[in-house]
Amino acid sequence: MKLPETQLALLEAASATDPKTIGALTEEIGEDTAAVTRAAFELAESGLLAVEERVLEDASLTEEGERYRASGLPELRLRAAAVEAGADESSVEMGRLIDRSDLGGPEVDVALSNFARKGYGEIDGGMIALGDAPEYDPEADPEAEALDAVGVGDADAPDDAILDRLETRGLVERTETTVRSVTLTDEGVTALMEGVEATETVGALTPELLTSGEWEEVEFTEYNVEADAETVHGGKEHILRQTANRVKDVLVGMGFREMEGPHADADFWINDCLFMPQDHPARTHWDRFALDVAPMDDLPADLIERVEDVHRNGVTTEGDGYHSPWDEDFARAVALRGHTTSLSMRYLSGHAVGDLEPPERYFSVEKVYRNDTLDPTHLLEFFQIEGWVMAEELSVRDLMGTFTEFYEQFGITDLEFKPHYNPYTEPSFELFGRHPETDELIEIGNSGLFREEVLSPLGVECDVMAWGLALERLLMLMYGFEDIRDVHGTLCDLDLLRNVEVVY
Amino acid sequence: MPVVEVDPDELRALAGAEDKPDSELKGDLFSLGLEFEGETDDGDFELEFAPDRLDRLSVEGIARSLRYQYGHDRGLYLPETNDAQWAIEVEGSVPEERPYVTGAIVRGLDLDESRLESLIQLQEKLHATMGRGRAKGAIGVHDLAMLKGRRAGDDDHGPATATKTITYRGVEPDGDRFVPLDDDSDRSPAEVLETHPTGETYRDLVDGLDYYPAIYDDVGLFSFPPVINGKRTEVDEGSRDLFVEMTGTDQWTIDRMLSIVCYALDARGGRIEAVEVRYDDRELLRPDLSTDTKRVAHDRIERTLGVDIPGTEVVDLLERAGLDAEPSGGDGSVRPGAAPADGRADPSGLGDDAPDRDAFDDALSYDVEIPSYRVDVLHPADVVDDVGRAYGFNELEPTYPNVSTVGGRHGTSRLEDAARDALVGLGFEDLLNFHMTNEEALFDRMGLAPDDDALGAREPPTITGPYSEAYTVLRTWALPSLLMVLENNTHRSYPQDLAEIGLVAGVDPDEPTGVAEHRSVAGVVARTDASYEDAKAGLQAIARAFDTALSTPPTAHPSFINGRTAEIVLDGESVGVVGELHPNVLVEHDLELPVAAFEFRLDGLR
Secondary structure, eight states, X not given: OEEEHHHHHHHHHOOSSSOEEHHHHHHHHTSOHXXXXXXXXXXXXXXXXXXXXXXXXXXEEOHHHHHHHHHOOHHHHHHHHHHHTTTTTSOEEHHHHHHHHTOOTHHHHHHXXXXXXXXXXXXXXXXXXXXXXXXXXXXXXXXXXXXXXHHTTOTTSSOHHHHHHHHHTTSEEEEEEEEEEEEEOHHHHHHHHHOOEEEEEESSOOHHHHHHTGGGTEEEOOOOTTSOOOOOOOOOOOHHHHHHHHHHHHHHHTTOEEOOOOSEEEHHHHTGGGTOOTTOGGGSTTTSEEBSSOOOOOSOHHHHHHHHHHHHHOSTTTOOOOSSOOOHHHHHOEEEOSSTHHHHHHHHTTTTTSOOOSXXXXXXXXXXXXXXXXXXXXXXXXXXXXXXXXXXXXXXHHHHHHHHHHHHTTTOOSOEEEEEOOSSEEEEEEEEEEOTTTOOEEXXXXXXXXXXXXXXXXTOOSEEEEEEEEHHHHHHHHHOOSOGGGTSSTTOOHHHHHHOOOOO | OOEEEEOHHHHHHHHTXXXXXXXXXXXXXXXXXXXXXXXXXXXXXXXXXXXXXXXXXXXXXXXXXXXXXXXXXXXOOOOOEEEEEEEEEEOTTSOTTSOEEEEEEEESOOOOHHHHHHHXXXXXXXXXXXXXXXXXXXXXXXXXXXXXXXXXXXXXXXXXXXXXXXXXXXXOTTSOOBOBTTOSSOBOHXXXXXXXXXXXXXXXXXXXXXXXXXXXXXXXXXXXXXXXXXXXXXXXXXXXXXXXXXXXSOHHHHHHHHHHHHHHHHHTTOEEEEXXXXXXXXXXXXXXXXXXXXXXXXXXXXXXXXXXXXXXHHXXXXXXXXXXXXXXXXXXXXXXXXXXXXXXXXXXXXXXTOTTHHHHHHTOEEEEEEOTTOTTOOSHHHHHHHHHXXXXXXXXXXXXXXXXXXXXXXXXXXXXXXXXXXXXXXXXXXXXXXXXXXXXXXXXXXXXXXXXXXXXXXXXXXXXXXSBTTBSEEOSOSHHHHHHHHHHTTTSOSOEEEEEEEEEEEEOTTSTTSEEEEXXXXXXXXXXXXXXXXXXXXXXXXXXXXXXXXXXXXXXXXXXXXXXXXXXXXXXXXXXXXXXXXXXXXXXXXXXXXXXXXXXXXXXXX
16 A cells, blocks of 8 residues: 555554644644645545544733733732731822732722732722731742742643633633544554555646656646636736727728828818718707817818809709709818727828729728717717728628628628718618527628719719628627626726637 | 607507507507606606607607507698788898798697697707707797787788788897796896796897897787797697797797697697798798608618518508608509409509519609608608518518628737736736816825826816816826725735726827827835835736837836935836835825836836
């Protein structure tokens, strides 16, 4: 039989007839108590050893108790001083006695209260008089004797009541200890007779073990591998960023290039280029965030002229303009963009990366700003997925095919195209899709073919189809979040962000 | 988007679909673009739709669309208009801010409670949409029986056909008094603005004018547009003949609003009667229900829909959309020919299967006649959309566009992502905060003043007339956002190592937009033993990862502890600040443990 070293040493030290305590065995073997105790139980488990437990009561002196054992109990010292000062004849001033007995700090109160309790005499008006107990033997005070007994480790000697008193006075601490003693079982005896060898176990695999080659000889202590480890929070990319990156991956894979541009922009790029009439409700104070900065000078004059013309008169001879006011100052006013279609306008006009020739595909997943009512699904700032395709000829079917492909990447199928109205696209569609989990029909985007009134001033002579979608909607679909405020903004819940499930 | 309430039974009756169950009706409405949002307490449908088809702002208009969809009606419908008996005279005193007026009379109506409600709803919805909150166009509907026209010939207006006139003119704010709707005592227009609830609501529209717009008959002032009508001419269930007037800032807009109202009242059996509108320099006969014509190339339709459609079918589809279409060949001529057996018009006379069918269609175009209530049609593309809707867009088979392009990320976004990966690798929780915040959060709570010489101290772009005190400016730096996240998460376990890469901005007249925007990298280390070292260690790792040389000369920043603050210098350029946050800042954010922090410009890593 092979046993770990500690178990073997314990087995050899134990006796079949004479129970030995773990404490004694620990000293004998020279290992720590926990290891020996564990070994004893392990041996008991395998039937080689019997473990018997007894509960022992013990008492020990507290720090204060030790002090009084050395200097005498304060009340005894006070009494001794009183006897010496003749207080058995007439009252003596308390202050004098205290000085004389060399009592200090809290000891004075201890001395006075116990003096009174033990009936040594009377304390009245700062005077102390010894009472009628001259026969009282200070040398035989039971509390002092008990203190002595506990001090020498003979806690069994004193009376329980006296020990209780000393414990109340905070001079003695009583403890219960479990004493385990072991005896060899018959099986243990047999095993020893048959011969037991040691297997070595180690707690940690150390560099020394590895370099010395000792690791070949050892066995590793078993861990409780089922226990929970400490909680750690690794860093994590924000889930909305993760979702944005997922979208970017898909779009790049579909041949789209990323656009980049200003968050604060002239209304010209945000709205006028999009053939949004200047008195459109979305352009009123209540829907946009105008900024308190100077109007934007740096706008292409020829483009402004063409855009104004199309607003007033429509395109060529076949179109009509709006019957709405158009003011260049309003076009130059700077606001936070309400959609990233402002970037599409900058790119399509050739002012971002030069003139574009079909075919092109561009996208952006960036923040837009709208003065919406804050609720679980609406924030004042959110991410818009914006994408467009430019080609010589595009039909509604191409638009449908592109979106079918895109949304399929996110598990959204069975797209429905609800004819819709946007000032800047025609035909326009709201996109509806089946929720991958709930199977509900939900709105997932807005799309269309850019109108000639948008493209013609920009100098684009081919077809462009575009669509927009709130990234948050996709996130809520993918993660099943109900309140977007938990993740986006300073009211976010750190635990939610830390513990959110990975989606890939 | 507008929402209209319609009684489904009334809709069924008007649409000639009495037996349609609710579910089918909702489906038919959805395919028209009207989404069922819910039901009112009275069981009315609440229907939401995009603000293009403003003729559908009433049950009558929606029913008309359904009738076309069901095939009960085909092609353009033009109501008859009787000759004018009444005229509106426009006087020179009319305020130049609201110069235009139009009007119509509708006789022989049988109004009950729900019809009256529908009319009032149409009026209010038109105000909210085309009327731009009554600023651009405002509607007044009056009981004609209560009006007393001035006899024509009383002045010098030549040989007018109409014999009774009313007057659109200006009135002094403290001028003639009248009893407004929902009131019992007479008031001057100025008093209406002060004391009447409706007056208070629309006061801004006329405030500051020397003369207010007003409409008079022979008795006196009976309408104070765009604010309120007089009580004398109030319409009730007993009113049979209505006088409808509209005033506004654009003649076309109010004329089209009037068309929509006239079409709705015509659907209720009303007989429309013209009204003369006499300006100083011209005379108009209203309502103007004349049609517009757009020429639409057959090729454009096929190109947009991506399918081949026979010309015969296009005409059919347009008629089902309530339009009239006259096909013409490429040279403008129409080939004569017999109609196909199924009754459709066949412009080619060739039949669908004729061999030169395609060639004929390619040269084909349509002169499409559009009724005046279709305020949304600006361009042939809008007619193509009608064809598509009638065809059924969802009938089309999706195709992936057969063009090849090369995709790719923008350099800035790749840099941002790489920096974010580096921060996450260092154990930072990546956060996402709002770009909009307020000056208290940016400055006061950080112990910073906007004119300090320190990171974050600069003039923030300010929102004009902000709606919420919490969001008044764009943030000039990102650390205040992270501090607020720490503040709101003190009940969560520490350490809290948070980072954010996001937009910060400042006013800068040298930028084209007047706003300097850049990406900022901010991080906080909040733990019981957080120290400068922790922040600096993270910085060092990032600088190393991007192969930039980092040095941190001592500096002072009001948000940080003096002597434990350094400038972040990357490749010789000062780009940020690192240090231990000042106890003032921590206490302000209810934090009970030290926080080391850094913030620097993302482009410093380039």
